[in-house]
Amino acid sequence: MRFASLGSGSEGNGLVVEAGGTCIMIDCGFGVRETAMRLARLGLLPDSLAAILVTHEHADHVGGVPAFAARHGIPVWATFGTLMAVAGHFAAMDHVFGFDSHDVFAIGALEIRPFPVPHDAREPVQFVIADGAWRLGVLTDLGASTRCVEWSLSGCDALVLECNHDLDLLADSDYPYALKKRIAGRFGHLHNEASADLLTRIDTSKLQHIVAAHLSKQNNTPDKARSALAAALVCAPAWIGVAEQDMGFGWRQLI
């Protein structure tokens, strides 16, 4: 199994996972041409995608999905709640599939295990993707961890984990009070220490890769995210990857 990012953050997200000849994309927050360009950077053609999974209806995750999926005839999978929230955008498309936030399903060689997360969307989920040998856990866009989140991510071989903000930087920022409250709230985004704390409550003994993701440009720095996660894992900060808004991150292989 290998995985890579097209970009990560509030301006757009996209993650690709490939194993056993099946390649899927999780979320697409970029325009049609931009997405094709970012896929090409990873050596992928749009036609090589077997599906697009959607985590929730916020524009940085679903904004690019309808046009890109329609253009290239790619099936889309989203929770029933997400589909309800974006109903108009997918109405004209044939291959749109709904699932419940606890349904396990397969796309080609990949097993898709969604799990619900607290976030201010209709039925937001994140995913564990497995191919029989390896498990990749993907977790962004949640305000707080839950036992279900930790149970889902425990024992994964690779993690892409939200480190949205540093609490002090957010508190000192010039964001309006209501926005600060939303971001730091239970249905907002995970801060560095909360992500680090999550790592201490799950089995990380198999981890081959960990990448901090969905970093705020204004209220976080790659170094702060790295050092928080490294402290929790008792490893060198340089071992922690950081997904960038523009470049995402290159292929990471599980072996």
Ligand SMILES: [Zn+2]
């Ligand atoms: Zn987001």
Ligand SMILES: [Zn+2]
């Ligand atoms: Zn969101």
